[in-house]
Amino acid sequence: MPELPEVESVASGLRTWAAGRRVTGVRVFDPRILGTTSNRTIAAGAVEEFTELLTGREIAAVERRGKFLWLPLAPERGPWRPGRAVDPSGPPLALSVHLGMSGQFRVHTPADPLHRHTRAVLDLAGPGPAEADPAAPPTELRFLDQRIFGHLGVEPLVPDPHRPGAQPDGTAGLVPGSAAHIAPDPLEPGFDLEAVGRRIQRKRTALKVALLDQTTVSGIGNIYADEALFAAGIHPLAPAGSTRISRIRAVLAAADAVMRSSLEQGGTSFDALYVHVNGDSGYFARSLQVYGRTGRPCPRCGTPITRLTVGGRSSHVCPACQRPPRRARIG
DNA sequence: CTTCAACCCTGGCAGC
DNA sequence: TGCTGCCAGGGTTGAA
CATH class of the missing domain: 3.20.190.10 (MutM-like, N-terminal)
Incomplete structure (x- = not known):
């Protein structure tokens, strides 16, 4: 994808x-x-x-x-x-x-x-x-x-x-x-992480839903949202509005880092649906920590990765490294 | 204004 | 074997 x-x-x-x-x-x-x-x-x-x-x-x-x-x-x-x-x-x-x-x-x-x-x-x-x-x-x-x-x-x-x-x-x-309605992405020179973080904190949705909103920050899809949230140790259902700004900044920085790392490896290819213009695959799939790894051990603590639905999209979390929000809410 | 759910589409797969 | 139904998930649209 x-x-x-x-x-x-x-x-x-x-x-x-x-x-x-x-x-x-x-x-x-x-x-x-x-x-x-x-x-x-x-x-x-x-x-x-x-x-x-x-x-x-x-x-x-x-x-x-x-x-x-x-x-x-x-x-x-x-x-x-x-x-x-x-x-x-x-x-x-x-x-x-x-x-x-x-x-x-x-x-x-x-x-x-x-x-x-x-x-x-x-x-x-x-x-x-x-x-x-x-x-x-x-x-x-x-x-x-x-x-x-x-x-x-x-x-x-x-x-x-x-x-x-x-x-x-x-x-x-x-x-x-x-x-024209699409927001700048984290790799653009003028990307304002602070302003995007403040805007996310004003939202009433789950944090992952906010990360996927292309009019707030663009380029992040289901794979890199899951990877960024895992890297920052934040649960995808965490309410954006009550997440500390430092943690929102951390997940945005993680999204930037994981996408740059993936780009260096030519992107993520699961199957023939994504290839380069010459037909080659990307190699980042082997670097994924949680996405598509349901039931396999968390690379950080060994706890099996679980899958849930957030905003209608499948989400992958380590239930130990990404503590669920206190008040369970609907995605 | 924000948030949400239906819709667009094909191919792979589970279940019968 | 062959059918049906479900799922994957980018984005847009219109309703609430």
Whole structure:
């Protein structure tokens, strides 16, 4: 399940394989990836619009906030004329991406057989990465998604509401409109851990639910929430509002640390649902302390790990290292 | 304003 | 064997 480290690993692969190259062709095999995750009503002409907006454009960069990815498109060359799809004097556009539960980008040569979960293909032209075989550089960027919770779109970039007053420099300081509500993630340079901690303490939910709220702090998903809470020795059902601020700061710092550590190992792969753009798996699964380890001994004290449901998500705790809150409450 | 539950989706698995 | 039902969990939406 892609969380921040997995999405950043994908972004890194796209920086190598897609940035600086031009999209020469677009094929959408399943239009549902162009809708939002909860509304599968695909507007008439959505495939045609997506194709027209993307074809011929150069991918200028690869950006990420939390679990959201976007690829700003270079300004179109030449003077704009009525009838042309893109007005270069208009707002800059980006290919926005969310991997959902099972989205992947894979680089391929056209001769490679199509995986049955391939939902869209972008043909890429222009120089590939230096390390690629110049005789046969992969020229297809394929978007695979088993469960179709992922999303692709082309949309305008807007000023980052989380950096008020910041002067955009090119497309830096801009975010896709569909991600404008997403809070900064712990790996961003300007991440304000103190302010996020205070905001979490004002919530009336379980601490884990607060950690998973992407409008408060982004990038943390079910795996890293469990790992961060274990590292900080806090139970996921601890009420956010009555947890000491020092402990809230500790769990945020733990989330930052565990996600950086995972990123160094290429992210967490349980199965074929998360792989890098070249098909490789990440290696952090073997470093997980509690997630998915129900019944196995706590690496710190040996007590068997137990599983409970918090906010509708499975949660994994060491019942000894993470003492339950005094007043049992509903997740 | 905040919080909550339904919904979107496929594949793997348990149970019959 | 083959069917049914449940579960996994990103995010959005609208109701309370």
